[in-house]
Amino acid sequence: MALAAASAGFVPDRPDLGHRAEGLDLADPAFFAGSLDPAAPRLLPPAAYRALAFAELEDDAVWTRSWLAIGLGAEIPAPDDLLPFTAGHHGLHVQRTRDGGLVGRFNKAQHGGCRAVPLQCRTGTKTRCSFTACGYSRDGAVLPAGTEGPTPAMHQYLGLRPERLLPVAARAWGPMLRINLDHAAAAPEAPPEGLAALTGETRRAEFAANWKLAAQALAEGDRFAEAPDSLHLTGRLATGEAAAIAAHFPNLVLIEARGETCAVMLQPTALGRTLLRIGLLGPKGRAAPDLEASWDAWLAEIAARMAPAVTAQAALSRPDAGEALPTKAAGLWLQQNIAARVRARPAATDSQPLYATAQGRGC
Template sequence: MVRRPDLGYRDEGVNLSDPSVFDRVRRPFGEAIGLPRVAYRSLQFLYLEDEAIWTRDWVSVGTVHEIPAEGDILPFTLGYHGVHVQRMEDGSLEARFNMAQHGGCRMVPTQCQQGERTSCSFTSCGYSRDRGPITTGEGPDNTRIKYQYLGLRPERLHPVHVAQLGDLLFLNIDPGGADSDLSGDLTLPVPVMRPDAVRAHRQWLEFDANWKFSGQMLARVDEMLTSSDRAMQGRRAASDGSQIEVQWIFPNLILLTQGAETCAITLQHTAITKTLFRIEILSDCPLDAERLAFWHKELLHAGTGAEALQDSIPSSASRDRVQDCAVDQTQDQIAAWWAHNALISRFVKMPQVDSDIPIFRNVEHYLI
């Protein structure tokens, strides 16, 4: 949580935390419309997502191949919360909040309060861009790089729930998160469950599009096979006409499977209108240039498609041709319709805080 939830989440004249705002979005597929434009450009909506999703759900952070050796650390920012997962001496995994949550700042600078991750030497900060895994080869635990994550007494840092499904890693910072079922309705593809799977490729790509647009383009399907509030599965034709099995584990993990290969994309928003694709391809053998080109083409098509959708959203309400909260168009992508409903269901289940204590308006924007 980065703000006072009892103050609500309002922007462009709309109470965004009111589920009735999304009534038309929650209609059956074929009748439902898309999310309001404000969902793709509003800092307040980003705060709402932090409160309802990133601090409540099991969130994908990558695979075990990121931290294979004892002492390796994988940083990941959940919403505005800097956390990490570390490989321990006995091979187990421990996750914690970073020691330097705000880096070296005594308060959050103005430039860090605009919804865009900043480039900062303190990569442990919840407002800065994440770096890649920290290996034991980068120095002992008392180096500055590791100190900002571990401090001097890592065992005193606030713990984070960590779970492993096959090769996939998930974190949950909700104190009660361990009680929520992660694997109950998931049937994961064979490549991520195979004990001898190899990581054939790793890459990060960034696109100028909101994470929700990015997810719906990566997970677009011609046919949905199964769905729940947690995950959906389907299939679609690839650019070369072959079939790809698609799975979206809400909120931020897309699994694309073809044959013995699974391309796992962990989405991480780096700004309101920017998303980082953290890509890992798992297989039973190395990939040749042709297969790498195939996956690159699929990912590039999804990323540029998401950018086109983002470009269709004016940067402010004053530029909207239709002065209406909702984009009054029928939602024709079933994966997007599913994701919108999964998102809104979390708004509905989000703990509500009512307060009649008078408060000055400027406190609404105070970040902790």
């Protein structure tokens, strides 16, 4: 069977067989237990930041079962504009409808039109694929509609009959966009009031750190309050200015300071790399600030916050990585939420693949 799977070009993700790596059962509550002590919180064992099996567990427990922040509504202002976002192993998009609403869908091709996932795409790293928009390739930029509607470049997302694509729940969340792969999911908690996008532009920055390390580094601060899916903290910027921080599970961090709010949306692009989609928000009706100065200040703040995450990833990636590193309020909260969602997953009972080549079935 091992030979057949390898020759088919992929090793299938089989939740029914469990998620194991480095001699550990990654879904066992014992894997998380040592990291969840409020008196001495520590990072998860190194496998959580470097093993493909843990990324697949997160795909099963987190990315397919949570409300994800993917961008700003102002990025797709016109009918038929399209915003791509890859959630875990799933290529998705949100499109503006003719009546101003939103529709979310899985992309036309999840695996590049291949009969099986190519081996080069099954490594935990998103590839730059010029052929299609699948769950193993990097997202492109927003696709604006043409004067006559959807453009030819949108075909790789929409196909010929987009109404037949698997739906994704999509909704405006204040000035932001959030999606959930479960189109029948309960609504997310209420967004912050009174915020508007200062610009329809988002910028991107990528860092060599697992998304979990990135999230807790961005949300560095002292715990202030907690809601069902968010943690609120107080802290200071690198410049010493006071800041209010909100982490919304799993991939949104809002940092408020200087009369502005920096919205940082996290997206894993590899086991040890995270892409940040960054937007600038502010109070409705506020006069437009000097945007370039604001961008420069916030990008510098993000780089400063991310430096410890990059250092931690380098340490955890070493084969001789030893005792887990300590973490703080945001890290403890994030790990508690991941552990809870792993426990709450429905049990996998069907072991029959939905699709496979003859070799992939071991025939």
